[in-house]
Amino acid sequence: VTLVGAAVSRLEDDRLVRGAGHFVADVRLDGMVEVAFVRSRVPHARVRSVDTVAARALEGVLAVVTAADLAGVAPFPDWLDYARPVAAPLLCEHVRYVGAPIAAVVAADRYLAEDAAELVEVGYDELPAVATIAAALEPGAPRLFPDWPDNRVADHQAFDPEVEEALRAAPTVVRGTYRSGRHSAVPVETRGAVAEHRDGRLTVWSTTQSPHIERTTLALVLGVPEETIRVVAPDVGGGFGVKSHVYPEHALVPWLALRLGRPVRWIEDRGEHMTATCHARDQVHELEAAVDGDGRITALRSRIVCDVGSGELFFPGVAPSFVAGAMCTGPYRIDKAESSVTCVVTNKTPSGAYRGFGLPEAVFALERLVDRAARAAGVSPVDARRRMLLEAGELPYTTPSGARIDSGSHREAFELVVARCEEALAAARANDPAVRVGVGYANVVEGVAPTYYRATGRWKADDACTLRLDPDGRVVASAGVSGSGQGVETMVATLAAEALGLSLEAVAVELGDTDACPYGLGGWGSRSTVVAGGAILEAAAVLRAKVLAAAGRLLEAAPEDLVLAGGVHVAGAERRRVTLAEIADAEPGLEAGAVYDPPGVDHELDEDGRMNASATYVNGAHGAVVAVDVETGAVRILDYAVAHDCGTVLNPALVAGQIHGGVAQGIGGALYEELPYGSDGQPRVRTLADYLAPTATEIPHVAFEQLETPGPELPLGAKGTGEAGAIGPAAAIANAVSDALADLGVEITETPITPAAVRRLIREARAAL
Amino acid sequence: VIFDPVEELDVELTVNGRVHSRRVPVRRLLSDLLRDDLGLTGTHVGCEQGVCGACTVVLDGEAVRSCLMLAVQADGAELATVEGLAPAGPLSPLQQAFADHHALQCGFCTPGLLMTLSAADPADHPDDDAIRELLAGHLCRCTGYQNLVAAVRAAWGRE
Numbered sequence: 001v002t003l004v005g006a007a008v009s010r011l012e013d014d015r016l017v018r019g020a021g022h023f024v025a026d027v028r029l030d031g032m033v034e035v036a037f038v039r040s041r042v043p044h045a046r047v048r049s050v051d052t053v054a055a056r057a058l059e060g061v062l063a064v065v066t067a068a069d070l071a072g073v074a075p076f077p078d079w080l081d082y083a084r085p086v087a088a089p090l091l092c093e094h095v096r097y098v099g100a101p102i103a104a105v106v107a108a109d110r111y112l113a114e115d116a117a118e119l120v121e122v123g124y125d126e127l128p129a130v131a132t133i134a135a136a137l138e139p140g141a142p143r144l145f146p147d148w149p150d151n152r153v154a155d156h157q158a159f160d161p162e163v164e165e166a167l168r169a170a171p172t173v174v175r176g177t178y179r180s181g182r183h184s185a186v187p188v189e190t191r192g193a194v195a196e197h198r199d200g201r202l203t204v205w206s207t208t209q210s211p212h213i214e215r216t217t218l219a220l221v222l223g224v225p226e227e228t229i230r231v232v233a234p235d236v237g238g239g240f241g242v243k244s245h246v247y248p249e250h251a252l253v254p255w256l257a258l259r260l261g262r263p264v265r266w267i268e269d270r271g272e273h274m275t276a277t278c279h280a281r282d283q284v285h286e287l288e289a290a291v292d293g294d295g296r297i298t299a300l301r302s303r304i305v306c307d308v309g310s311g312e313l314f315f316p317g318v319a320p321s322f323v324a325g326a327m328c329t330g331p332y333r334i335d336k337a338e339s340s341v342t343c344v345v346t347n348k349t350p351s352g353a354y355r356g357f358g359l360p361e362a363v364f365a366l367e368r369l370v371d372r373a374a375r376a377a378g379v380s381p382v383d384a385r386r387r388m389l390l391e392a393g394e395l396p397y398t399t400p401s402g403a404r405i406d407s408g409s410h411r412e413a414f415e416l417v418v419a420r421c422e423e424a425l426a427a428a429r430a431n432d433p434a435v436r437v438g439v440g441y442a443n444v445v446e447g448v449a450p451t452y453y454r455a456t457g458r459w460k461a462d463d464a465c466t467l468r469l470d471p472d473g474r475v476v477a478s479a480g481v482s483g484s485g486q487g488v489e490t491m492v493a494t495l496a497a498e499a500l501g502l503s504l505e506a507v508a509v510e511l512g513d514t515d516a517c518p519y520g521l522g523g524w525g526s527r528s529t530v531v532a533g534g535a536i537l538e539a540a541a542v543l544r545a546k547v548l549a550a551a552g553r554l555l556e557a558a559p560e561d562l563v564l565a566g567g568v569h570v571a572g573a574e575r576r577r578v579t580l581a582e583i584a585d586a587e588p589g590l591e592a593g594a595v596y597d598p599p600g601v602d603h604e605l606d607e608d609g610r611m612n613a614s615a616t617y618v619n620g621a622h623g624a625v626v627a628v629d630v631e632t633g634a635v636r637i638l639d640y641a642v643a644h645d646c647g648t649v650l651n652p653a654l655v656a657g658q659i660h661g662g663v664a665q666g667i668g669g670a671l672y673e674e675l676p677y678g679s680d681g682q683p684r685v686r687t688l689a690d691y692l693a694p695t696a697t698e699i700p701h702v703a704f705e706q707l708e709t710p711g712p713e714l715p716l717g718a719k720g721t722g723e724a725g726a727i728g729p730a731a732a733i734a735n736a737v738s739d740a741l742a743d744l745g746v747e748i749t750e751t752p753i754t755p756a757a758v759r760r761l762i763r764e765a766r767a768a769l
Numbered sequence: 770v771i772f773d774p775v776e777e778l779d780v781e782l783t784v785n786g787r788v789h790s791r792r793v794p795v796r797r798l799l800s801d802l803l804r805d806d807l808g809l810t811g812t813h814v815g816c817e818q819g820v821c822g823a824c825t826v827v828l829d830g831e832a833v834r835s836c837l838m839l840a841v842q843a844d845g846a847e848l849a850t851v852e853g854l855a856p857a858g859p860l861s862p863l864q865q866a867f868a869d870h871h872a873l874q875c876g877f878c879t880p881g882l883l884m885t886l887s888a889a890d891p892a893d894h895p896d897d898d899a900i901r902e903l904l905a906g907h908l909c910r911c912t913g914y915q916n917l918v919a920a921v922r923a924a925w926g927r928e
Contacts, residue, residue, distance in 0.1 A: 019810070019854075111796065189813070238877060270816040657871045662913075665910065688818060695907070695914070696900075696904035697901050701918075
């Protein structure tokens with residue numbers, strides 16, 4: 001069997017193309033009732049009163065609950081020791097963002113529930129809103145959390161005397177401030193939860209990337225024994241990080257099911273989604289670099305400030321900024337660096353995880369600065385990158401923050417992209433000299449399979465798999481990772497089949513069901529292949545030994561003389577064979593489980609404040625060739641190239657698909673997508689009509705080159721690939737636009753690079769001349 | 770005639786060749802009728818605003834957003850949903866092309882795309898740019914659209 005490396009068809013596809021997938025919104029239960037939420041219309045207030053009389057009186061309404069009704073329910077925990085604790089409530093008495101849940105209405109159907117929700121009268125004692133980082137940090141600013149001295153939820157100030165000395169002594173120092181705009185994943189499937197309490201057990205179908213984490217969290221919040229809860233993540237319609245959090249509604253729906261004794265459903269509508277599902281990015285990176293005569297950055301100071309919105313999110317949204325700080329030197333040989341991180345709370349939707357987890361912001365800032373440093377030294381940006389990129393012979397390389405870049409093909413990836421894009425640039429210039437074109441590059445290194453705290457506060461990176469032989473001779477693989485479109489089911493089946501010498505059809509996969517699957521952290525952080533892969537291989541080795549031992553007893557042969565291939569036969573005597581079904585019949589219950597803990601992951605800082613937070617590192621290079629229309633400000637991508645290295649490739653079609661999709665989201669954040677707020681704290685974008693998620697006419701064909709440098713310490717050599725595509729586009733495109741407008745003195749320092757922003761920058765540059 | 774939104778009316782419509790009669794509130798969306806009343810959950814709802822295209826069905830030969838229509842407006846109409854593309858049989862050429870070209874990941878937007886494409890005449894969409902224009906009525910957050918274009922080309926015999 002050689003399934004690894006083949007573009008095997010996905011097991012998920014048959015049901016999905018038939019419309020026979022099973023998503024949370026498809027769950028139908030007898031007697032099921034529906035929830036609509038009453039959400040805050042104001043950004044900051046104390047809720048003085050909630051008048052539910054008229055809503056309760058409406059025919060078909062079963063319950064209207066507010067924070068006062070939630071006795072016995074605990075707020076979400078907060079285990080982070082490097083941030084101020086925020087106890088996110090299920091329903092709010094102090095609202096800190098437009099969209100915060102205040103009351104839940106349960107009725108026979110959603111139409112009636114929304115009718116009733118409109119009848120709920122909320123009395124607000126409004127408080128002054130804090131709508132920007134600057135406003136949040138102003139002395140005497142209104143505080144979101146009255147018992148805090150200011151609006152800093154996390155504040156880590158670094159000072160490294162070596163960096164200070166390098167900056168003082170450098171021939172050239174360059175500085176830049178780079179802001180990544182506020183946007184989010186916006187999966188086409190919104191969030192949702194359906195809960196049923198029956199025969200003493202609570203079953204929750206949830207749009208979650210982490211069913212076990214959700215189960216543990218629900219047990220803590222609802223105060224019920226964990227073994228009575230079953231969380232099921234059926235087909236999940238895209239997650240990209242935003243569904244890795246556990247949200248208030250996902251705890252409230254099961255609480256309502258417990259209280260009402262009826263199945264309860266809540267499906268988030270898109271209007272809710274835009275302010276109730278976490279936002280992301282919105283980081284400002286202030287960089288300062290010492291640059292030598294060859295355009296190389298020799299020391300880097302990074303100061304990151306992130307607007308995390310109200311911060312009322314489990315897990316908290318401060319982590320991406322710390323990842324950004326830790327990875328501020330990228331794949332470059334910058335031996336001295338320090339990063340300071342400040343996360344501030346504002347009256348906006350909480351921000352949290354989204355594909356790339358801080359790295360799109362860090363790469364945008366660093367790569368813009370690399371261009372600036374090169375130009376300051378009179379060196380081409382391509383040559384400056386060549387001089388700084390880690391070479392294969394230097395690996396493993398430990399960055400100043402402690403990230404141990406174990407392997408990769410940084411230089412090779414970059415050269416592939418440069419060759420392609422320089423050619424595309426020349427062709428574009430030749431094609432129409434009147435068009436203003438530019439080229440830009442970004443190099444990406446991303447830690448994958450990182451440490452994460454379980455819902456109990458213990459930091460972990462491991463995951464689990466169980467393999468069992470069913471009586472029909474099929475092997476059932478149950479894994480703790482979870483899918484939301486990536487093809488995790490196919491990946492698990494491929495690896496289990498390969499390890500056991502079976503066909504893909506001989507393996508069944510169970511995912512996303514806490515009753516069926518061993519405890520796992522879920523599917524996020526580009527971790528599933530690494531951690532599930534390790535567990536599958538370990539479990540398969542044990543199951544293989546058990547199967548061969550059982551077959552040996554049936555065939556009266558020594559296990560070492562047997563071959564496992566479809567069934568089991570004696571080596572050299574294929575007719576002396578037993579099927580797996582016969583083995584399962586003779587010795588029922590053969591199974592094996594394994595927990596795989598990836599090597600080398602630090603779970604806390606060492607005494608020097610350094611840590612290696614990830615199991616391994618993927619790398620890649622992005623290049624963009626763009627045309628900029630100076631009259632309209634429109635940016636058109638003429639060519640986009642990615643060279644990507646995620647180690648051993650298990651399925652080339654799925655890897656390419658992850659890159660295509662990641663790049664599309666990266667382009668969205670670079671050029672189109674934004675979740676802006678007015679200075680009054682009101683969200684300006686509340687619908688998909690206003691949120692400019694790119695369509696097929698905005699996203700170009702992506703030229704994709706696959707490199708394959710196995711991770712030396714991983715059992716498969718396969719690294720994760722879910723996020724890498726989204727990390728490079730903002731940087732590559734911003735560099736390309738800046739290149740196209742270089743003679744006008746325009747430099748891009750913010751995303752999204754909208755036509756209006758480009759026109760403003762051109763206007764400002766002309767005025768300054 | 771002005772109806773109270775919760776007033777009920779009888780509707781009769783044909784879905785995938787089968788006639789259904791239901792009494793529904795006049796405000797009930799066609800998407801909710803299909804999903805909740807008829808159990809045809811392959812039609813997905815992503816925005817309830819006609820932007821994302823996930824809820825697209827074919828009504829009397831035209832691709833329409835079922836979230837932008839009231840069920841009562843479909844009275845007397847003939848509808849096709851994703852469940853009707855290959856009932857219990859092998860996949861349709863379009864469905865097979867989606868699978869062969871990895872043109873879906875999470876699969877949530879897929880049924881709507883399939884219905885738009887099933888109602889399209891390839892002759893009206895002669896090249897890749899035109900295919901992209903056709904796909905632009907749909908949001909897909911997973912694929913970046915590249916493999917969707919490849920799948921449509923394959924299904925339309927343009928490889």
